[in-house]
Amino acid sequence: MIDAHSVADVIAAEHAHASELDSGVFMDRASTGLAAQILRLFTGSIPGTRVVIAAGSGNNGGDALFAGARLARRGMRVDAIGTTNRVHVAGLAELRRAGGRFAVWGSDRSQALVDEADVIIDGLVGIGAAGALRGAAAEMVPILNAAKGIRVAVDLPSGVDADSGQVLGAAFDADLSVTFGAAKPGHLVAPGKALTGELRLVDIGIGDALTEPAARALQEADVSMAVPGPGFDDHKYRRGVAGVAAGSEEYPGAALLCVGAAVRGDAGMVQYLDRADGLARAVVGQYPEIVASQRTD
Incomplete structure (x- = not known):
């Protein structure tokens, strides 16, 4: 069974662990888990794999940039494309130290980088975003969706409402969504479910502070337990x-x-x-x- 928790519940659980939140431990755990899940996509050669990060200005973009630095240190060619030049400062610095590059959407070769990418990481907006995507993020998403690379969403596909699954306007269409702490209702409820792709959860250490889930999704194993098959002596x-x-x-x-x-x-x-x-x-x-x-x- 997949338990999904509201944005308010996840944020409250993070604040219950204020020391980890303030020190950046959560972002470190999230970015480490994100990079690990992306590496799992490749069973062959990793060096030279082309990765493009679509980075917004918030912590979602920061998670993506720190993960990009880890991927760059594994030999991947990582380019981050910001909606503006105002992205997560520490995450960008770490990416550059690892050999990654940064450009702003609309600059020379920004779209070519997307077209050539083997992996596209959506770090445009986080789970707290409300309403339709705007500006450069709204412009980027259709181009990201049309690219040939594997599309990976950070926490939740940008453009999907985390609590309702509602989509207003453009939304990232992920092959894989790597979420942190807990699944969100938007992963399980249409139309967000269709844009989530495969869902993988990274434990960032807030499970003990979460309350009752806002939604639950039965899996095949749950149904098998609820409706057991016949026994040897049944008639x-x-x-x-x-x-x-x-x-x-x-x-x-x-x-x-x-x-x-x-x-x-x-x-x-x-x-x-x-x-x-x-x-x-x-x-x-x-x-x-x-x-x-x-x-x-």
Whole structure:
């Protein structure tokens, strides 16, 4: 099960660990985890891999820049493109020390760098952003989405509301989202879910301060535990009988779909109740393990 926490809950949990927040420990943990998840994407040669960071002015951009420095030290060619020249100061300094380069969107070769990149890191805005993307960020996102490189979102795809999953205007379409501390509802709720791609969580040490999740998403293993398969000594009556009254001459597919779902739900016996429309023959032909009876209503 994936537990998703609201922005307010995550921020409160971070402030409950004020010493780590103030000292930059959270950003170090986040950027380290982000770089590690990007490195996991490559099983072959890493040196020479071209990485472009789309960096905004806030801490989200800082996470991306510090992660970029770690990637540069592993031999990747890292270019950061800022929405303006005002980006996270310490993160940019670290990137430059590692051999990374920086340009402002709209400058010479900024779009060419995106087109040539093997990995594109979205660090434009963070989870606290509200409303539609504006300015250079809104201009960059469609170009980032059209590029051939693997698209990685820092915490949450820019343009997706972290608490609702709502999208107003342009939004980054990620292949992978690396989130910190906890998943956010925007990762799990449409349309944000469709833009999240694969979701990976980095533990930054705030789990003990989080409260009740704002949303939960069941995974296949959760459903398997809730609906266990039959035991070696089970029989049809111990597992229960599922009755299905569905379909008509006009909509025969409804009968097949509903009966198929009941069969896959591991009921002890599935009984199809036919309304004398002649559907029973087709249903039993598809699912010979069921029993068909006539409906009288």
